Amino acid sequence: RPEVTFSHIATDAEHFPFKKWRRYQQKVFDHHKKQLSLLPHPQGPYELRESIAAMIALTRGVRCRPEQIIIGSGTQPLIHKLMSLQSRTTPIAVENPGYQRFYQLLKDMDFKVEPIDLDEQGISVDTIRKKDPKWVFVTPSHQFPTGTIMPINRRIKLLNWAAESPDRYIVEDDYDSEFKYETDHIPSLQSLDRNRQVIYTGTFSKTLLPSLRISYMILPPDLLSRFRSAYGHWIDGPSGLNLWTLKYFIDKGEYSRHIKRMNARYKAKRAKLIRELHRVFGDKITIHDIPAGLHFLVEIDTNLSYQDIEEQAKERKIELYTIRRFFLQDIKMAETNKKKLIIGFANMKEDKIRESVQRLASLFS
Numbered sequence: 001r002p003e004v005t006f007s008h009i010a011t012d013a014e015h016f017p018f019k020k021w022r023r024y025q026q027k028v029f030d031h032h033k034k035q036l037s038l039l040p041h042p043q044g045p046y047e048l049r050e051s052i053a054a055m056i057a058l059t060r061g062v063r064c065r066p067e068q069i070i071i072g073s074g075t076q077p078l079i080h081k082l083m084s085l086q087s088r089t090t091p092i093a094v095e096n097p098g099y100q101r102f103y104q105l106l107k108d109m110d111f112k113v114e115p116i117d118l119d120e121q122g123i124s125v126d127t128i129r130k131k132d133p134k135w136v137f138v139t140p141s142h143q144f145p146t147g148t149i150m151p152i153n154r155r156i157k158l159l160n161w162a163a164e165s166p167d168r169y170i171v172e173d174d175y176d177s178e179f180k181y182e183t184d185h186i187p188s189l190q191s192l193d194r195n196r197q198v199i200y201t202g203t204f205s206k207t208l209l210p211s212l213r214i215s216y217m218i219l220p221p222d223l224l225s226r227f228r229s230a231y232g233h234w235i236d237g238p239s240g241l242n243l244w245t246l247k248y249f250i251d252k253g254e255y256s257r258h259i260k261r262m263n264a265r266y267k268a269k270r271a272k273l274i275r276e277l278h279r280v281f282g283d284k285i286t287i288h289d290i291p292a293g294l295h296f297l298v299e300i301d302t303n304l305s306y307q308d309i310e311e312q313a314k315e316r317k318i319e320l321y322t323i324r325r326f327f328l329q330d331i332k333m334a335e336t337n338k339k340k341l342i343i344g345f346a347n348m349k350e351d352k353i354r355e356s357v358q359r360l361a362s363l364f365s
């Protein structure tokens with residue numbers, strides 16, 4: 001069991017409003033016994049989908065009807081269902097480095113998956129043109145794991161690429177888009193899409209608790225009808241109790257208040273951690289200080305290999321991920337002496353920042 005953590009995966013459960021959550025759960029028991037006695041709609045309760053549609057219209061500019069929302073027990077199962085309906089000869093592009101779990105899922109499904117390089121604006125559309133995929137998976141709000149926020153011009157360029165052919169699709173994975181610090185939100189790709197070629201996925205794993213396993217996907221009408229005919233008779237997905245509780249949580253304004261509070265808390269914790277990293281590492285560290293999300297990338301001058309870093313971190317009970325976790329295929333990177341680490345801070349206790357940074361520094365001293 002790690003004694004300090006730089007993980008980007010867990011959220012700060014200490015500040016989750018459990019009392020409020022329990023109160024709304026009680027309301028579900030009191031007023032929704034009937035719904036609890038039934039199976040939820042295969043896409044999740046319509047009433048919750050209405051609340052999500054209204055919320056993301058405000059926060060992300062997403063335009064959709066509740067009928068287009070599919071609620072599922074995680075982003076992977078939703079993507080797995082959707083991609084199961086596509087021909088395996090469809091060439092697919094993903095960001096490299098990128099979200100390893102999607103890459104592995106698509107490879108396991110026998111798709112031809114093309115890793116696309118990134119520049120300082122996000123995924124390279126020039127490389128996409130060269131590789132000519134039909135589908136592209138992107139994380140424009142906060143590229144995973146480099147953190148890049150895709151500027152509006154690159155979003156337009158990517159949408160223009162898709163618009164050139166009706167069988168092209170973009171999967172916009174908008175995880176952790178709720179967290180932006182002193183920078184404003186850029187509208188989602190979905191809100192700029194005029195040709196119904198963007199599939200939008202969101203999750204409550206970063207804003208509430210990853211263990212709730214509540215995520216959602218918004219399909220354009222043509223994909224939606226195929227999805228419904230293929231899965232309309234399935235009964236799976238998150239528990240109705242949690243879904244109805246989430247509906248109250250959103251409708252009563254608790255969700256947006258929670259995000260505001262966590263934004264302020266994460267912003268302060270992040271700033272403190274960055275100051276401490278600079279203080280301890282000095283010019284041996286470069287911090288990619290992109291003011292968004294629950295992690296950032298750093299580069300540390302060291303002759304240690306990634307292997308050494310990962311092994312020594314484990315030995316010293318430090319939960320730490322290097323960029324190697326996100327390389328999609330073992331591209332023989334010339335291991336320069338600048339090693340990239342993912343620094344997550346959501347689950348780091350503020351009063352443990354000094355000790356955590358000290359322990360990290362001990363790896364490289």
Ligand SMILES: Cc1ncc(COP(=O)(O)O)c(CN[C@H](CF)CCC(=O)O)c1O
Pocket residue numbers: 009010073074075076099101139144173175202203204205210213214215
């Ligand atoms: C890039 C990205 N897109 C979606 C999710 C949301 O997934 P879900 O909880 O299934 O809705 C995550 C969440 N992060 C993963 C789950 F915590 C872990 C990261 C790791 O595997 O490194 C994510 O990073």
